[in-house]
Amino acid sequence: MREEILTFIEKNSRVDLKELAVILGTDEATVANELAQMEKERVICGYHTLIDWDKTSLDKVTALIEVRVTPQRGEGFDKIAERIYKYPEVTSVYLISGPYDLMVILEGKSLRDVSMFVTDKLSTLDQVVGTATHFILKKYKDHGTVMGQIKTDERMVITP
Amino acid sequence: MRNPLSQKIVKIQPSGIRKFFDVVSEMPDAISLGVGEPDFDTPWHIRDEGIYSLEKGRTFYTSNAGLKELKEEISRYLKRRVACTYDPGREIMVTVGGSEAIDVALRAMLDPGDEVLIPQPSYVSYLPCTALADGVPVFIELKEENEFRLTREELLEKITGRTKVLILPFPNNPTGAIMRREDLEAVAEVVKEKDLFVISDEIYSELSYLGDHVSIASLPGMKERTVLINGFSKAFAMTGWRLGYACAPAEILEQMLKIHQYAIMCAPTTSQYAAVEALRNGDEDVRQMRTAYNQRRRYLMDAFREMGLKCFEPYGAFYVFPCIKEFGMTSEEFATRFLKEEKVAVVPGTAFGDCGEGYIRISYAYSLEDLKAALAKLRAFIERLREEGK
Numbered sequence: 039m040r041e042e043i044l045t046f047i048e049k050n051s052r053v054d055l056k057e058l059a060v061i062l063g064t065d066e067a068t069v070a071n072e073l074a075q076m077e078k079e080r081v082i083c084g085y086h087t088l089i090d091w092d093k094t095s096l097d098k099v100t101a102l103i104e105v106r107v108t109p110q111r112g113e114g115f116d117k118i119a120e121r122i123y124k125y126p127e128v129t130s131v132y133l134i135s136g137p138y139d140l141m142v143i144l145e146g147k148s149l150r151d152v153s154m155f156v157t158d159k160l161s162t163l164d165q166v167v168g169t170a171t172h173f174i175l176k177k178y179k180d181h182g183t184v185m186g187q188i189k190t191d192e193r194m195v196i197t198p
Numbered sequence: 199m200r201n202p203l204s205q206k207i208v209k210i211q212p213s214g215i216r217k218f219f220d221v222v223s224e225m226p227d228a229i230s231l232g233v234g235e236p237d238f239d240t241p242w243h244i245r246d247e248g249i250y251s252l253e254k255g256r257t258f259y260t261s262n263a264g265l266k267e268l269k270e271e272i273s274r275y276l277k278r279r280v281a282c283t284y285d286p287g288r289e290i291m292v293t294v295g296g297s298e299a300i301d302v303a304l305r306a307m308l309d310p311g312d313e314v315l316i317p318q319p320s321y322v323s324y325l326p327c328t329a330l331a332d333g334v335p336v337f338i339e340l341k342e343e344n345e346f347r348l349t350r351e352e353l354l355e356k357i358t359g360r361t362k363v364l365i366l367p368f369p370n371n372p373t374g375a376i377m378r379r380e381d382l383e384a385v386a387e388v389v390k391e392k393d394l395f396v397i398s399d400e401i402y403s404e405l406s407y408l409g410d411h412v413s414i415a416s417l418p419g420m421k422e423r424t425v426l427i428n429g430f431s432k433a434f435a436m437t438g439w440r441l442g443y444a445c446a447p448a449e450i451l452e453q454m455l456k457i458h459q460y461a462i463m464c465a466p467t468t469s470q471y472a473a474v475e476a477l478r479n480g481d482e483d484v485r486q487m488r489t490a491y492n493q494r495r496r497y498l499m500d501a502f503r504e505m506g507l508k509c510f511e512p513y514g515a516f517y518v519f520p521c522i523k524e525f526g527m528t529s530e531e532f533a534t535r536f537l538k539e540e541k542v543a544v545v546p547g548t549a550f551g552d553c554g555e556g557y558i559r560i561s562y563a564y565s566l567e568d569l570k571a572a573l574a575k576l577r578a579f580i581e582r583l584r585e586e587g588k
Contacts, residue, residue, distance in 0.1 A: 042489065060500040061493040061566070191568075195543055196219040196232035198322045198371075 039064070043072055044081070049182070051085040090177070090185050099173060100129075100145050101152045104138040105160065106168040115139060118165045127155060138170070149173065210329055213322045214549035218533065222543040229572050230543040234371060236435035236516070237563045238490075240472075241483040244434060248472035256467055262459040264292025264443070265470045271477035272443055280403065280413040282426065288448040291455050292465045292473075296401040296429040296442035298458070301327045303397050303425040303444060304363070306453040308333040312362040317348050318551030319519070320367045321399070336361070339553040342521065345510050346375035350384040357388075363395050366414060369402035372550045372559035373519040374495075374512025379412045386417045396424045401442070404433035404484050407492045408513040415445070422447050425454075430469075432515075433484050434476045439469035491516050494562040494569055501573045505580060516563045519547065523556040525583045533558055539582075540575040 042062055047053065055073075059066045076082045091098045107118050115133050122142055123131040130143040142160070146152040156171050177185050215232075222228055239245075263269065269286035276282045284290050293299040300323055304314065310332040316324045317338045328335045338356050340346040353364070366385070368377045377385070389396055396414055403411040415424040429442025444454060458464075498518050502509045509520035522532045529546035537543050545561075547554025562569060 045489075046493070057497070061497050063492075063496050191230075191237070193233050193235060193237070194219070195222045195228065195230040196215055196545060197234040198213060198215050198549075 039068075040072060040076065040081075043069065044076075047082075047085075088181050088183055092177075093186070097147050098145055099147065099149055099152055100143065100177075101156075101174065102172045103142040103144060103156060103160065104134075104170040104172075105140040105142055105166055106138045107140060107163075107165045108167055109139075110165065118163065121163060122160065125155070125159065138168075206329065210326045215322060215545060218543070218545060218549070221534070222537065225537070225541060228537065228541045228543050229568070229575070231560045231562075231564065231569075231572050232543045232545045233561050233563055234517075235437040235563060236432060236487065237565065238435040238487055240434060240436050240439070241476075241480060243479060244436070244472050244476045244483075247475035248439070248468045251468050251471035256471060258467060260292075260464045260467050260470055262464055263290070263455055264465060265467075265474065268292055268470050268474050268477075271474050272445070275477045276413075276426075276428075276445065280400075280411065281416045282413055282421065282445070284426075284445045285448070289451055290443060290445050291451055291458060292470060293429075293442045293444055293458065294462055294465050295431060295440045296399060296427050297323055298462065299425075299427040299429070299442050299444035299454075300324065300397065300399060301330070302454045302457045302461075303427065303446070303450075304328055304331040304333060305457050306450060307331075307363055307395060307397075307425075311360060313358060313360045315353070315356055315361060315364045315394075317352075317365065317367065319346070319370075319372050319547055319554035319557070320365070320550055321371050322550065324365050324367070333363070334360070337551060337553070339551075340373070340375070342510050342557075345512075346370060346373040346519070347377055347381050348385055349381075350388055353385060353388050357392050357394070361392070361394060363397055364389060366396050366398040368398075368400070369406055369411065369514025371402065371515050372517050372545065372547065372554065372557075374515045374517045376406055376408065376512075376514035377412070377414075378408075382412055382414045382417060386414055386420050389423060390419055394423070396420070398424055398426050400426060400428045402432050402515040403428060405488060405491055405516060406514045407488070407495065411514075425450060430473050430476055434473075434480055435487065436469070436472070436476065439466070439472060441465055441469040441473050491562065494564070494566060497566060497569065498560065498562055498573070501577075505577045507576075507580060516561055518560050518562065519557050520560065521557055525580070525587065529555055529558055536576070536579055540579045542572050542575050542579075 055066050055069055059069045109115050110117055119131050122128060127144055127146055128142055129145050132141040134141045144152055156169055160166060161169055269290045272290050273284050273286040276284055304327045308331040312333050313336050314328045314333045315336050315338055317340050325335045336356050338352050398414050400413055413426060415421050415426045425444055425446040427444050430436040499511055502520055507520050509518055512518055529548050533544050533546040545559040547557030
């Protein structure tokens with residue numbers, strides 16, 4: 039049940055409870071309970087909206103920043119990750135395997151905005167030993183969704 | 199000038215669906231619930247394998263019966279999914295869709311005058327293929343009160359000394375009916391007792407929502423009497439690739455292969471390479487699509503209950519077959535008015551046999567949003583009809 043709820047709402051969190059219950063072949067109360075429970079357990083961490091900001095008049099720049107850090111005794115990477123993720127302009131922080139340690143995703147108003155963050159805030163942290171910033175030029179697909187694509191039904195209207 | 203045509207073919211009626219299709223295609227803004235194929239694209243890894251085979255220049259014929267690796271994968275797949283054991287070397291052939299397999303099987307098995315039992319409502323090609331093979335079609339009317347399953351009694355009633363083949367079209371298009379194990383066992387007993395053969399069209403086998411599909415070929419003593427037909431169209435959303443297969447005892451398959459060899463040569467090579475990938479790595483795709491269809495099925499059934507539209511609960515394929523007898527119109531009148539007044543296309547039940555009168559076929563090979571929009575129109579339509587009837 040949980041898996042089916044999650045798989046469904048991952049793609050469509052706006053479905054109403056009654057409809058979700060019908061689709062899953064159960065009753066509304068069961069779905070409501072499962073959802074509440076999963077929210078409590080932080081299995082469900084939020085209900086967000088996927089937006090193509092490029093189509094709006096708002097200026098936004100997204101950057102991926104590779105960060106190499108010196109882990110701290112007893113804290114590992116958690117402490118430094120926390121110092122970084124507390125900045126509201128940071129949208130994601132991942133601990134990564136490979137030649138660098140943290141992948142930081144950052145949203146800013148302009149290239150300058152992002153650069154300032156990297157040079158002033160990120161690089162100056164004691165544990166940070168190096169950064170490499172990559173600006174995103176175009177988002178083709180995000181969260182499993184191809185951006186800007188509207189699929190039309192090309193099938194014949196009646197087939198046996 | 200002499201008449202250039204064969205009377206045999208002239209007598210065959212064009213598909214009832216065709217007529218309706220012509221009307222619908224003139225209405226560009228109509229919503230359709232009439233499609234008999236998946237709305238999903240073929241999963242990318244399968245398409246990619248087809249593209250790759252083209253890039254590698256695999257543009258040759260394959261052997262008549264199909265690529266060896268594909269037949270081996272089909273053999274493994276049937277073992278894994280329906281517990282049937284077929285020798286890929288002698289008992290499996292790859293065809294151009296399940297529909298070619300139906301034609302070839304009938305032609306390989308019938309002599310003039312042999313009777314073929316065709317349960318109806320069912321897919322449109324059994325009757326013409328039987329006629330083309332000089333067989334005599336004998337219809338069995340399936341009933342809603344039996345959930346459109348074939349019962350032992352209905353079968354016995356139609357058997358004569360000339361009956362040779364029973365066509366078993368489950369999960370069923372258009373009703374969505376399935377045959378459970380015990381239903382098949384009852385039929386199998388009669389088949390063995392009366393010394394008949396079965397052509398089991400299991401093209402919708404993966405779309406079964408009440409536990410796994412059971413193949414009649416897996417029942418004791420039935421493999422030697424059965425031509426099992428399946429394919430990639432519905433399970434893997436591969437309709438346009440035109441790929442199916444038939445499995446049968448070597449003695450029957452050998453003859454089927456002759457027809458295929460002379461008429462078709464071999465199934466499309468690109469499709470065969472893609473199908474190998476489908477069977478090797480496609481189980482998860484099938485599972486996901488089945489889940490989505492099942493969700494839509496529940497959604498439709500719930501909507502019918504709410505609008506008080508009578509419909510038996512189907513557990514297979516991607517069709518529902520609601521009863522429209524309460525409105526006092528024929529299926530065709532209902533479908534035509536619905537199309538004209540609400541611009542939604544459904545298929546009249548009569549397209550699948552006379553006993554489909556009083557029913558319409560609604561396909562749920564559509565996204566939930568599309569279904570929602572169409573159902574709102576259906577609700578408005580039947581409310582208006584009820585109002586008129588008062």
